[in-house]
Amino acid sequence: MAVTLADVAARAGVSAATVSRVLNGNYPVAGSTKTRVLAAVEELEYVVNGPASALAAATSDLVGVLVNDIADPFFGQLAGAVQSQMGPGTPGGGPRMAIVCNTGGSRERELTYLTLLQRQRAAAVILTGGAIEDPEHIEALSARLRRLEAAGTRIVLCGRPPLPDAEAPAITFDNRGGAQRLTEHMLSLGHRAIGYIAGPAARTTTRHRLEGHRAALAAAGLGGGADRLTVHGGAYDRAAGYEGTLALLDREPGLTAVLAANDTVALGACAALRDRGLRIPDDVSVAGFDDLPFAVDTTPALTTVRVPLTDAGAHAGRLALSPDAPAEGVVTYPTTLMPRASTAPPPPEKP
Amino acid sequence: MAVTLADVAARAGVSAATVSRVLNGNYPVAGSTKTRVLAAVEELEYVVNGPASALAAATSDLVGVLVNDIADPFFGQLAGAVQSQMGPGTPGGGPRMAIVCNTGGSRERELTYLTLLQRQRAAAVILTGGAIEDPEHIEALSARLRRLEAAGTRIVLCGRPPLPDAEAPAITFDNRGGAQRLTEHMLSLGHRAIGYIAGPAARTTTRHRLEGHRAALAAAGLGGGADRLTVHGGAYDRAAGYEGTLALLDREPGLTAVLAANDTVALGACAALRDRGLRIPDDVSVAGFDDLPFAVDTTPALTTVRVPLTDAGAHAGRLALSPDAPAEGVVTYPTTLMPRASTAPPPPEKP
DNA sequence: TTCCGAGTAGTAAGCGCTTACTGAATCAGC
DNA sequence: GCTGATTCAGTAAGCGCTTACTACTCGGAA
Structure with a gap:
């Protein structure tokens, strides 16, 4: 039904392996062959099967972003900034896609989404917004994150302090x-x-x-x-x-x-x-x-x-994509007082 | 490394097929067997490999949502409402995940994201916000959408009129x-x-x-x-x-x-x-x-x-998940005038 | 008792891709 | 002109799961 690698290979008169190599570009392929393959891809309107390649390569190009409330511009800005680092032509190789998960501040949904992301074998997960300070929840969360890390998922914290015993990089605000x-x-x-x-x-x-x-x-x-x-x-x-x-x-x-x-x-x-x-x-x-x-x-x-949301979000996105975990610990972004008209000296004491 | 179906099967003393059937629940499995399998899943902390199951079953549990600007509360609300229909315990079977794609109103990115979603073999794609009225772009967009539909992806339009020759359901606002x-x-x-x-x-x-x-x-x-x-x-x-x-x-x-x-x-x-x-x-x-x-x-x-964003978003989400395309054409949501203090009679004519 | 059809479970063939490993040229150096 | 390095392409073995198809068990109808 759908066009597969094999179809492209047949069309270009090469083996499927060669097509794969042209597409992933991590192996030498002669210029003329490459041209021929690319032409076949074009003609057949071939689009890689993501799940198949994720399965074979044991990596996915999905990045999860957990937010408390997507309708809140605070998280909207953060999510937008994260996503600005993904897509085509961005660090860390091919295009990635951000999955924004709306936890609504619920502990349960936070954990559920983490499992769902593990299921997708996400390349990275970015947790945004303040963390819940319930020891029990922190324990459950840490356990989930440890599992994710064990499965090769990078964890980045953005807007929350580092977790007790994890080495996930954290970006915090002052x-x-x-x-x-x-x-x-x-x-x-x-x-x-x-x-x-x-x-x-x-x-x-x-x-x-x-x-x-x-x-x-x-x-x-x-x-x-x-x-x-x-x-x-x-x-x-x-x-x-x-x-x-x-x-x-x-x-x-x-x-x-x-x-x-x-x-x-x-x-x-x-x-x-x-x-x-x-x-x-x-x-x-x-x-x-x-x-x-x-x-x-x-x-x-x-x-x-x-609060420099855009900078922090972009930073988190970059951290999530960087193939080599720099694990630079905690980075704290400064915050700036913006005095405007809503504050003024108090009214004189009433007699 | 990671726990696989086979591991669970071995632990439960059944075949991998049986585990799969317990997990997907679309085939009769004896109660006792089911219990045993579920226990093994629990003990091993098994999490399905999404890409593998997407490959084998030729379906994914990813739904794409294209928005113009995720930092804009308009789209934030819409996206949140869409997502409220996904997750565990929602129509259309298992949990789905929404991939929110920020096009920034760019034609090119709109098309790119559509390809990226096709690559993920998304179960559905929801296009939100007003459409760009450039014949050339509409043509390119329609072509991409047709390809997606051919690949089995459901298309839902939310906040934009139906496309010329597609039968994707559309939700519009008055x-x-x-x-x-x-x-x-x-x-x-x-x-x-x-x-x-x-x-x-x-x-x-x-x-x-x-x-x-x-x-x-x-x-x-x-x-x-x-x-x-x-x-x-x-x-x-x-x-x-x-x-x-x-x-x-x-x-x-x-x-x-x-x-x-x-x-x-x-x-x-x-x-x-x-x-x-x-x-x-x-x-x-x-x-x-x-x-x-x-x-x-x-x-x-x-x-x-x-503009009833929440209702419309939830509706779009439901449409995207409904296994049988109702293709009910266009549904238009009413809009309501909200007179408030910023409007008043004009000042009297100045002499 | 024999046979049949539910009801369950196992077998095995892929799904479409990646990637060691192998093999065939090509080429520089002597 | 021969050797060994180098470059490029093909072969084939999976990745972890789903799902026809097959096989077995068992209760009851004949």
Whole structure:
């Protein structure tokens, strides 16, 4: 039915092995033969059978990318950057294809996808986004990853810290430092009643950002009441920001600033503040994290911390494809404070 | 090295064929045997070799999804919805995996990815987003799709009209009607000088939305000067909105409304208006299209047209998996006007 | 008791490709 | 002109799985 290697070989008057060698180019073939084979490929519109070659060569050209939420631009950018390194004419030989797997932040699906990728004999797997900090889950995850590595799959972590006993290279963001600088920025503006809406608990990203915030507070001698002004959202979404802000406002009516776990959460915070009749930044300052494209378009423009998603994603993609695992351990990308109009000095004390 | 079917068979004391049958469940196997096999699979941590089974069975469990820009939430939502139909415990037998391919709107990459998917012997391919209306490209695309279909790959179109001579099912959005209703909404508010920032030319989505807009204008007897107040963006992005708005403003200082090709473009339009010192909606009304999640969080909240991305994506996913091609032709999803605060009556005429 | 047809399990022939290994030229060096 | 290296192409043995086809067992109808 479909055109096979043998058909091409017959057409070109050579053996199947020669055609294979021309196509893979890892063995000397005379120029004239090569031309003839290529012509036959063209004429017959031959397309390699991926599964067959994966089986024979025990390698596949599939790379898995695990993301928490593909509809979230944070992961969209990351995935896009990873994919920019694949396709034709990219490092590591032939074209690769990225399989983006949407875990939805579910532990179970994370593991399931890993098995599915092992089943595809993926060449590499890139785990993105903060890791879940449940020892039990980490153990299960490590076990799966160990199996994958044993099967020859390269593992790359992007946006999460390295795993306890694996040597998979990790790319991380300086979330802690970014959060710290952001809080310092708020403090320097004069804010003292700063609410913090953290992401879901038991996530590395959540913890690191919160740690940075706490560190800045502590350095300013304000560490004491921090807990009271911190709430945890159920996800990194708008609802977390909205509800978190309302909760904070109830807890501390004198709130002058809200720091959100990320830009999307900040959007929800802004909505809640507006619904309560508070102006940004006149009454309350708001800041996000990540500097997603829309941050510059909110009103007022959102102060946030830029995370170099594109660079990191591309880097992860390259690491995944590099035939020789450099295993350079952890690379940390810096984060940058982006002060914009949503933060300003707090309003003068009301008499 | 890796555990194979034979290993499992040996462990369970049966033949490889039996193990295969237990795993695929399309042949009677006695309960006790099944239990024994499953236990062996468990103990050996056996994971099927996907490529091998794809080769032998001449089918793969990979589904390709072509998107224009994975970092755009529009496609992110669509891709997420498609994937929600795959994975374990979904229609069409075993777990499938979605390969999301980022074409970046490039014709060449669109074709390349299609070849790459053919190479993987994908079970189905879902093409999302507006199609490019270049006869030459359509021809090339159709040829590739015909080859894919000949190879047994199901084709599903989502968000684009059916192809000339293919019977691939298509899911479309009522872009035309949505745009028409949106323009009618503006007209009913009293706007007459309505600028339109269209998407890139030669895209079906661009054309349909523009047609709807023109139709509403014509029905109101305003069809005449429509061209003068229409600009085309180079992409569906913020820059298109920003630059398009500045161009419109130069062309018609008395502009009272800007309709954008989509929500992201509208964001750019808002930014340009603000930079020119114009208030929304007091001086100029703005509307978008798609109703992406952030539309409700802009200031003021963006009037837009809701497009049921999640439903459509899930539908496309189901169509792609359904073993028997229903080939129900074209299904059109309705779009809904979402009037919000960014549109209001035009300011009173200045004397 | 014989025979037949369910119901199960095994055998073996590929699926289309890669890649050692082998073989046939060609060619430089003496 | 002969030898040994070198270059290029063919042969064939799988890679791990699926699936006709065959073979056996067993209960019940004849």
